[in-house]
Amino acid sequence: MVNRIAQESIPVRKLYSGETIPCVGLGTFGSDKYDAETVSQAVYGAVKCGYRLIDCAAVYQNEKQIGEVLDRLFREKEVSRKELFITSKVWNDMHGEGKVLASCQKSLADLGIENIDLFFVHWPFPNYHAPGCSGDSRNPDSRPFSVEEFTATWRQCEKLVDLGVVRYIGMSNMTVSKLEAVLPLCRIRPAALEMELHPSFQQPELFDYALRHDILPIGYCPIGSPSRPERDRAAGDVADIELPAVRKAAESHGVHPAVICLKWAVQRGQVPIPFSVKESQYYSNLKCVTEDPLTVEEMEAIRREDQNCRLIKGQVFLWEGARSWEDLWD
Numbered sequence: 670m671v672n673r674i675a676q677e678s679i680p681v682r683k684l685y686s687g688e689t690i691p692c693v694g695l696g697t698f699g700s701d702k703y704d705a706e707t708v709s710q711a712v713y714g715a716v717k718c719g720y721r722l723i724d725c726a727a728v729y730q731n732e733k734q735i736g737e738v739l740d741r742l743f744r745e746k747e748v749s750r751k752e753l754f755i756t757s758k759v760w761n762d763m764h765g766e767g768k769v770l771a772s773c774q775k776s777l778a779d780l781g782i783e784n785i786d787l788f789f790v791h792w793p794f795p796n797y798h799a800p801g802c803s804g805d806s807r808n809p810d811s812r813p814f815s816v817e818e819f820t821a822t823w824r825q826c827e828k829l830v831d832l833g834v835v836r837y838i839g840m841s842n843m844t845v846s847k848l849e850a851v852l853p854l855c856r857i858r859p860a861a862l863e864m865e866l867h868p869s870f871q872q873p874e875l876f877d878y879a880l881r882h883d884i885l886p887i888g889y890c891p892i893g894s895p896s897r898p899e900r901d902r903a904a905g906d907v908a909d910i911e912l913p914a915v916r917k918a919a920e921s922h923g924v925h926p927a928v929i930c931l932k933w934a935v936q937r938g939q940v941p942i943p944f945s946v947k948e949s950q951y952y953s954n955l956k957c958v959t960e961d962p963l964t965v966e967e968m969e970a971i972r973r974e975d976q977n978c979r980l981i982k983g984q985v986f987l988w989e990g991a992r993s994w995e996d997l998w999d
């Protein structure tokens with residue numbers, strides 16, 4: 670018996686068009702830990718529980734299995750396609766002319782849907798590395814960010830909107846200076862910016878920039894990605910669920926610190942997309958935004974925990990001559 674959360678109790682966020690989306694979504698990147706079958710079963714359970722926003726990507730290698738559970742949910746009349754908001758992303762090896770449409774068509778076929786609600790450029794450069802490769806592997810074809818190359822990829826995304834196969838387009842893993850360079854060149858503006866956001870990595874400048882430009886910030890790794898693969902771990906990384914202000918709030922509210930990270934994210938104004946394959950976790954990750962908010966003082970204490978601690982450094986995308994992963998982030 671699935672615990673269900675009433676839709677009307679879940680707060681929403683507005684896109685620039687006025688359309689609303691839920692204030693929390695479900696991540697679907699199983700890292701190296703959870704296989705496609707396990708992740709898709711979680712999507713099935715999470716939709717039953719009340720999730721309506723599902724964050725997918727071609728590179729997560731599970732869209733086919735997710736498509737199968739979506740089909741089952743539609744057949745069982747659990748939800749209609751219109752009630753869901755499904756994202757996907759073009760991976761770095763599919764930026765070339767004509768390839769973005771091919772990538773989108775593959776995601777549509779795998780997910781078994783006729784359009785994608787929000788389609789992201791996953792990373793702002795075509796630097797490819799094989800899924801699951803080691804942290805020190807480099808591709809000799811990798812190169813720095815180029816406004817011209819990115820704009821050419823974005824033009825292809827705009828065409829997807831013209832074709833009606835995508836409803837909104839978005840950017841991911843951007844910086845303020847990259848946005849400054851490309852936003853004036855967009856015919857169709859990004860509806861959302863997917864960016865790493867958690868208490869120890871709040872990116873206040875980029876976050877405020879997005880809000881000022883009416884671009885919805887979607888926060889990935891909202892719990893600090895405690896199960897991320899080894900290749901994404903580095904000395905000095907902070908564990909968000911261990912932060913004193915997070916732990917203190919967890920004690921006062923009688924919940925897991927993960928839940929505090931999500932309450933904080935939603936009250937701050939970003940849309941977190943926590944990943945979980947465990948029913949008790951994904952249930953509490955959605956339920957927590959419908960009740961018992963953090964106080965102003967708790968919000969402020971968590972704001973002060975920011976340590977500029979980026980977890981997804983992207984070092985595998987570095988090009989020859991780059992000094993360190995910081996070069997990817999300007």
Ligand SMILES: NC(=O)c1ccc[n+]([C@@H]2O[C@H](COP(=O)([O-])OP(=O)(O)OC[C@H]3O[C@@H](n4cnc5c(N)ncnc54)[C@H](OP(=O)(O)O)[C@@H]3O)[C@@H](O)[C@H]2O)c1
Nearest residue numbers: 696697698724889890891892893894896927943944945950
């Ligand atoms: N655009 C991009 O470049 C990008 C990059 C990274 C991620 N993403 C997206 O963001 C999503 C979320 O990021 P993420 O998966 O890296 O990290 P996350 O959501 O911060 O962490 C997920 C992990 O936190 C634990 N957890 C979840 N809910 C919990 C709860 N209520 N209590 C205790 N522990 C809990 C689980 O660990 P256990 O499984 O060990 O219990 C789970 O695997 C991804 O799935 C993906 O969709 C996008």
